[in-house]
Amino acid sequence: MSLMGILDRVADLDAFDKVIEPARRAVQGALKPQALKDFLHGSWLGHPLHPVLVQVPVGSWVSAGLLDAIPSMRPAATVLIGTGVAAAVPASLAGAADWSEQGTGVRRLGAIHATLNIAALGLYVGSLAARGKGRDTLGRVLSYSGLGIAGGSAAIGGHMSYAQSSGASHAATAARALTTEWIDLGPLDDLPEGRPALRTGQGGSVAVPLVAVRRGTRVDVFVGACSHLSGPLYEGMIEKVAGEDCLVCPWHGSAFDLEKGQPRRGPAANPQEKLEVRMDAGRVMARVPGRHR
Ligand code: FES
Structure with a gap:
């Protein structure tokens, strides 16, 4: 079975639906009024907003990973990590709005996607804190860990888009x-x-x-x-x-x-x-x- 085929098996499992459904309702209840939801969906743009917004955290964090490998560029890497953390917030809100209106299989994979993204965001916030205290080595360990998790999560997001047609017309x-x-x-x-x-x-x-x-x-x-x-x-x-x-x-x-x-x-x-x-x-x-x- 292909790696992405495993995700299809996961999307078949109903083991966590008891947790996912209340979370979905909570997201729908929290994202009000309708105008805010429509903004986050991208209805005004004629295109889903989430894949547009995620370019910033993904691009910033990948670039930070490269700059962190060059000692003289590490201050710039810290700026990019902060940029990615700030940009992850609206991107997550747009993703949550879309997720709450998707079918069962997409919601199951989306719950994993969101959990991994929160973990990655936490690691990047920890990395910023460590760098702020002068613990640069720990900061780099945390940010590279965050990059690995965010990369895996992005692959799941891609599978949701291409194999499950979430966001497609x-x-x-x-x-x-x-x-x-x-x-x-x-x-x-x-x-x-x-x-x-x-x-x-x-x-x-x-x-x-x-x-x-x-x-x-x-x-x-x-x-x-x-x-x-x-x-x-x-x-x-x-x-x-x-x-x-x-x-x-x-x-x-x-x-x-x-x-x-x-x-x-x-x-x-x-x-x-x-x-x-x-x-x-x-x-x-x-x-x-x-x-x-
Ligand atoms: S609004 Fe969801 S299928 Fe039409």
């Missing part, structure tokens, strides 16, 4: 399965007014759910699987969020504006994939955008 995956031809969604008059309606697009040998929203003669069509975790948007509702008419996911309440599919409320950080639409003799035709053709 689930709507983009569904869009790539769609045919590149125009899809006939039926007569305009068959669509209900102001409510999401399920329609089906063809993709290779599979049917891909789409969601169509009619407002008068205008129709907006999106991939039916929510970009957050594939929730059924066609079972959602239309709501005004942040002054925009939005399609709201029934699973975790993410809101995507009908105009462009941008997230106006999290936990989704990625936009919802929107299809091109044209009318043909009273029938609604939709096509996947050029980036997926």
Whole structure:
């Protein structure tokens, strides 16, 4: 079994769910109001914020490890370690916000990821304290230990992103399965007014759910699987969020504006994939955008 395959086995274990679930609820309760959560998710950015923020502590600590190997550069290494410690706080908050809205397997690995990160942060804080007292050798032992643990934790975070698709757009995956031809969604008059309606697009040998929203003669069509975790948007509702008419996911309440599919409320950080639409003799035709053709 590969090293990362072991992580998949760990993600199957329910042994610590009794601890993880209360922790998840505590994080959700602590991160308020919704605007703060949305900021931490990266809904305003159209991209998860956590992977952006972690560049600073990871980069600072790796660089500090290199500079610590050169005696004359050790004061600079201490500055970088302090920078990484300060930057780890917002990065952790963004990660905690995302983690609290993920599926079971991601939450299990995420709990290990968070525990290791806290351990690494503690070692770096200890390293700064030791360096401040002139105990430089102990300071370097602690920071190199922190670097090793942070590196292992980063590998787990990468597995969560790439193997478990946390933070990835689930709507983009569904869009790539769609045919590149125009899809006939039926007569305009068959669509209900102001409510999401399920329609089906063809993709290779599979049917891909789409969601169509009619407002008068205008129709907006999106991939039916929510970009957050594939929730059924066609079972959602239309709501005004942040002054925009939005399609709201029934699973975790993410809101995507009908105009462009941008997230106006999290936990989704990625936009919802929107299809091109044209009318043909009273029938609604939709096509996947050029980036997926
Ligand atoms: S699946 Fe989570 S908000 Fe849609």
